[in-house]
Amino acid sequence: xxxxxxxxxxxxxxxxxxxxxxxxxxxxxxxxxxxxxxxxxxxxxxxxxxxxxxxxxxxxxxxxxxxxxxxxxxxxxxxxxxxxxxxxxxxxxxxxxxxxxxxxxxxxxxxxxxxxxxxxxxxxxxxxxxxxxxxxxxxxxxxxxxxxxxxxxxxxxxxxxxxxxxxxxxxxxxxxx
Amino acid sequence: xxxxxxxxxxxxxxxxxxxxxxxxxxxxxxxxxxxxxxxxxxxxxxxxxxxxxxxxxxxxxxxxxxxxxxxxxxxxxxxxxxxxxxxxxxxxxxxxxxxxxxxxxxxxxxxxxxxxxxxxxxxxxxxxxxxxxxxxxxxxxxxxxxxxxxxxxxxxxxxxxxxxxxxxxxxxxxxxx
Amino acid sequence: xxxxxxxxxxxxxxxxxxxxxxxxxxxxxxxxxxxxxxxxxxxxxxxxxxxxxxxxxxxxxxxxxxxxxxxxxxxxxxxxxxxxxxxxxxxxxxxxxxxxxxxxxxxxxxxxxxxxxxxxxxxxxxxxxxxxxxxxxxxxxxxxxxxxxxxxxxxxxxxxxxxxxxxxxxxxxxxxx
Numbered sequence: 001x002x003x004x005x006x007x008x009x010x011x012x013x014x015x016x017x018x019x020x021x022x023x024x025x026x027x028x029x030x031x032x033x034x035x036x037x038x039x040x041x042x043x044x045x046x047x048x049x050x051x052x053x054x055x056x057x058x059x060x061x062x063x064x065x066x067x068x069x070x071x072x073x074x075x076x077x078x079x080x081x082x083x084x085x086x087x088x089x090x091x092x093x094x095x096x097x098x099x100x101x102x103x104x105x106x107x108x109x110x111x112x113x114x115x116x117x118x119x120x121x122x123x124x125x126x127x128x129x130x131x132x133x134x135x136x137x138x139x140x141x142x143x144x145x146x147x148x149x150x151x152x153x154x155x156x157x158x159x160x161x162x163x164x165x166x167x168x169x170x171x172x173x174x175x176x177x
Numbered sequence: 178x179x180x181x182x183x184x185x186x187x188x189x190x191x192x193x194x195x196x197x198x199x200x201x202x203x204x205x206x207x208x209x210x211x212x213x214x215x216x217x218x219x220x221x222x223x224x225x226x227x228x229x230x231x232x233x234x235x236x237x238x239x240x241x242x243x244x245x246x247x248x249x250x251x252x253x254x255x256x257x258x259x260x261x262x263x264x265x266x267x268x269x270x271x272x273x274x275x276x277x278x279x280x281x282x283x284x285x286x287x288x289x290x291x292x293x294x295x296x297x298x299x300x301x302x303x304x305x306x307x308x309x310x311x312x313x314x315x316x317x318x319x320x321x322x323x324x325x326x327x328x329x330x331x332x333x334x335x336x337x338x339x340x341x342x343x344x345x346x347x348x349x350x351x352x353x354x
Numbered sequence: 355x356x357x358x359x360x361x362x363x364x365x366x367x368x369x370x371x372x373x374x375x376x377x378x379x380x381x382x383x384x385x386x387x388x389x390x391x392x393x394x395x396x397x398x399x400x401x402x403x404x405x406x407x408x409x410x411x412x413x414x415x416x417x418x419x420x421x422x423x424x425x426x427x428x429x430x431x432x433x434x435x436x437x438x439x440x441x442x443x444x445x446x447x448x449x450x451x452x453x454x455x456x457x458x459x460x461x462x463x464x465x466x467x468x469x470x471x472x473x474x475x476x477x478x479x480x481x482x483x484x485x486x487x488x489x490x491x492x493x494x495x496x497x498x499x500x501x502x503x504x505x506x507x508x509x510x511x512x513x514x515x516x517x518x519x520x521x522x523x524x525x526x527x528x529x530x531x
Contacts, residue, residue, distance in 0.1 A: 020197070020374075021524035028352070030216060035414055039384060039530075042494075046516040052524075060212060079285045108433045109498075116497045140219075143293045144286075162223040169350045170198035170229075173523045175382070175530040176216075176352040197374075205529070207393060237389055256462045317396075320470045321463075339400040346527045347375035347406075353393075353529040 024172035025052040028165060029062035031177060032087070034094035034106050034121065037065050040177050041124035048131035052173075056128070057165045059138035062177075063145065064089040065121065066137060066152050075146035083145065091122040129155045136160050201349035202229040205342060206239035208354060209264070211271035211283050211298065214242050217354050218301035225308035229350075233305070234342045236315035239354075240322065241266040242298065243314060243329050252323035260322065268299040306332045313337050378526035379406040382519060383416035385531060386441070388448035388460050388475065391419050394531050395478035402485035406527075410482070411519045413492035416531075417499065418443040419475065420491060420506050429500035437499065445476040483509045490514050 025047035029040045040056065048054040058066055067074060067089025074084040096105040113120065119127065128135065137152060139159035149159075202224035206217045217233065225231040235243055244251060244266025251261040273282040290297065296304065305312065314329060316336035326336075379401035383394045394410065402408040412420055421428060421443025428438040450459040467474065473481065482489065491506060493513035503513075 023524070025520065028216075030213075030354075036384075039382075039413065042516050043520065047520050050517060050520060052520070059216065079289055083285065108437065112433055112498050116494075118494060118498065140293075140295060144289050144295065162219050163227060166202065166220065166224055166227060166229070166350070170200070173520070173528055174350055174352065175528065176354050177384075177530050205393075207390075207531075236393065256466055260462065317470075317472060321466050321472065339396050340404060343379065343397065343401050343404060343406070343527070347377070351527055351529065353531050 022171060022173045023052055024168070025054040026165070026169045026172040026174045027054075027056045028174070028176045029056050029058045030060050031097065032061035032064035032089075032094065033097035034109065035096050036177055037062075037091075037094055037121050038124075041121055041128060043175065043177075044133050045124055045127045045131055047173075048128065048133045053134075054128075054131075055134040055136060055168050055172075057136050057138060057160070057168075059141050059165075061087070063137055063141050063147065063152075065091050065094060065125075066135070066156065067147070068151065068153050069093070071151050074148075074151045077146065080146035089151075091120070091125060094121060125153075136164070199348065199350045200229055201345070202231040203342070203346045203349040203351045204231075204233045205351070205353045206233050206235045207237050208274065209238035209241040209266075209271065210274035211286065212273050213354050214239075214268075214271055214298050215301075218298055218305060220352065220354075221310050222301055222304045222308055224350075225305065225310045230311075231305075231308075232311040232313060232345050232349075234313050234315060234337070234345075236318050236342075238264070240314055240318050240324065240329075242268050242271060242302075243312070243333065244324070245328065245330050246270070248328050251325075251328045254323065257321075257323035266328075268297070268302060271298060302330075313341070376525065376527045377406055378522070379408040380519070380523045380526040380528045381408075381410045382528070382530045383410050383412045384414050385451065386415035386418040386443075386448065387451035388463065389450050390531050391416075391445075391448055391475050392478075395475055395482060397529065397531075398487050399478055399481045399485055401527075402482065402487045407488075408482075408485075409488040409490060409522050409526075411490050411492060411514070411522075413495050413519075415441070417491055417495050417501065417506075419445050419448060419479075420489070420510065421501070422505065422507050423447070425505050428502075428505045431500065434500035443505075445474070445479060448475060479507075490518070 027040055027044055044054050044056050064087060069090035069092045071089065073081050075081040094106060096109065110120065134157050135155065136157045137159045139161050142159055204217055204221055221231050221233050241264055246267035246269045248266065250258050252258040271283060273286065287297065311334050312332065313334045314336045316338050319336055381394055381398055398408050398410050418441055423444035423446045425443065427435050429435040448460060450463065464474065488511050490511045491513045493515050496513055
């Protein structure tokens with residue numbers, strides 16, 4: 001009986017069992033490198049502009065670009081402080097994952113992007129917020145690194161964990177970047 | 178009314194508009210770095226705890242953490258042996274993908290994790306096995322590196338290849354980490 | 355009739371709406387490293403051989419392996435030329451993401467692959483084209499790096515952007531490598 005009802009309600013499923021396209025996009029932004037943050041924000045803002053409900057979970061190194069550019073050192077104990085010193089946060093302090101050349105690589109990359117009218121990470125972050133992209137920091141990473149809400153930029157959603165990320169991912173295009 | 182119009186324009190969308198959420202999780206664990214193995218195991222165990230059927234395919238560098246901690250050198254020829262020496266396997270010998278600092282980075286990370294009650298990779302591996310996560314080593318990588326079943330930890334499933342991984346991925350949330 | 359038969363064979367599908375398996379595979383090939391290009395091509399060709407409609411979007415560093423092996427320097431201005439010199443394109447000039455050892459790592463890896471009859475990236479690229487894998491270069495990256503169609507190998511599709519990639523990804527298994 002249930003079968004008949006289902007058939008009446010949704011006959012097209014039996015006729016052409018097409019996969020229903022996802023209208024959600026979930027990015028797990030693990031890397032904080034300039035060359036990974038760029039695709040993260042470009043894909044995130046593009047998805048949102050296309051009408052996909054878009055969520056970016058920032059975890060591990062991916063949390064550093066969300067640190068306010070005017071915050072120098074974060075953390076409560078010496079280990080956390082040392083890690084923040086070695087890897088200063090903020091969109092203005094991103095490094096390339098390869099060919100960094102003590103900062104020359106990112107400078108060149110940014111110059112090239114400017115010349116070709118490709119938005120900077122800081123601009124794309126702004127666009128993402130304007131387009132309603134959900135920007136969610138990972139609670140566990142914040143605890144590990146001793147990051148507080150005050151250390152992070154405005155406009156983020158409540159910190160969440162792996163369970164929230166996977167719940168969102170269940171019916172979304174999901175990228176681990 | 179809007180519904181009726183939509184139905185006329187695209188009836189299948191109005192009848193079955195929802196994407197059926199995935200209840201499977203597939204992780205292709207390519208990296209053996211501590212900072213990637215952590216999210217691999219955290220997402221894997223979280224997915225399994227949420228009731229998702231979870232499979233982790235360990236390939237390339239991702240296979241090294243599955244080497245038994247008491248196995249020093251693996252491989253049959255000098256190239257394979259040299260690679261295992263430069264990149265010793267086992268969950269106790271993982272390095273960070275960045276900020277490794279000759280081992281100081283991983284030590285700090287592990288200390289921070291301990292203080293914040295975040296489980297270690299070895300503990301998470303144990304939890305994964307208890308939760309029934311399918312841990313599958315990549316056959317081709319084992320061949321390439323000269324790894325035998327005896328080199329690897331207990332509780333793994335039969336080695337498999339890209340075809341098996343993609344077959345699992347076809348109806349799963351899939352992450353390449 | 356087909357509907358009735360299907361219902362008889364698999365009634366649980368109608369009762370509990372199962373996720374329809376994807377028959378498409380989309381890979382966003384961000385990395386140009388030998389150890390990432392390998393899984394990119396192995397998964398891409400395996401997916402195509404399994405009958406999945408497969409598309410690989412080559413973006414950022416991932417574009418370099420598509421540069422013709424006989425092209426030495428690409429780009430129009432000194433920055434683009436310098437980047438192409440530091441990171442020469444072509445499948446014959448790929449480096450490992452880790453354990454590169456000034457070229458010894460890739461040489462060993464290629465030797466091991468040869469001994470175990472694992473196809474090289476160049477061979478897999480050939481197979482991919484034969485199997486009808488859609489190979490799509492990222493337009494924005496080409497602009498950034500000053501790459502022209504003449505710099506790239508034959509058999510690629512028209513350059514495209516993030517919107518095309520996400521449109522394909524909406525009903526596909528999607529991997530960011």
